[in-house]
Amino acid sequence: MVSEVVMTESYVMAREVAGDPVGMGAYGMDSHNVQRYITAGGYVRNEGNVQVHGFKPYLVSHRSIVPQRGQGYNLLVPVCLSASHIAYGSIRIRARIHDPGGNPRRRRPSRRSKTRRLFRK
Numbered sequence: 001m002v003s004e005v006v007m008t009e010s011y012v013m014a015r016e017v018a019g020d021p022v023g024m025g026a027y028g029m030d031s032h033n034v035q036r037y038i039t040a041g042g043y044v045r046n047e048g049n050v051q052v053h054g055f056k057p058y059l060v061s062h063r064s065i066v067p068q069r070g071q072g073y074n075l076l077v078p079v080c081l082s083a084s085h086i087a088y089g090s091i092r093i094r095a096r097i098h099d100p101g102g103n104p105r106r107r108r109p110s111r112r113s114k115t116r117r118l119f120r121k
Helices: 083-090 114-118
Strands: 021-025 030-032 034-038 044-047 050-052 057-063
Touching: 030 083, 050 083
Parallel strands: none
Antiparallel strands: 021 057, 030 050, 034 044
């Protein structure tokens, strides 16, 4: 699904901020090996591994989990959201701070919550 907002590396690394957040992510971007090959010296090498870590929690856009206007309504797709390959490598991890598509009333952190402390100015 390609939505009005496609979550990309820019959102995950906070170069862009989702103006309509529905959840948060915090895992690093990763993409596992594409293939293994044997070098001229006879060694096995992995190819296509990407591991990018070390950034703060980020916001996931509501518009990335709903279809574009005119393509449907009353539908949330939190698992197959609109994202680039590398951004999905972070968003897909279950250990997110909040789940896109979850109950919005339960998303408000308490005064003592760790999430609230992360985003204090």
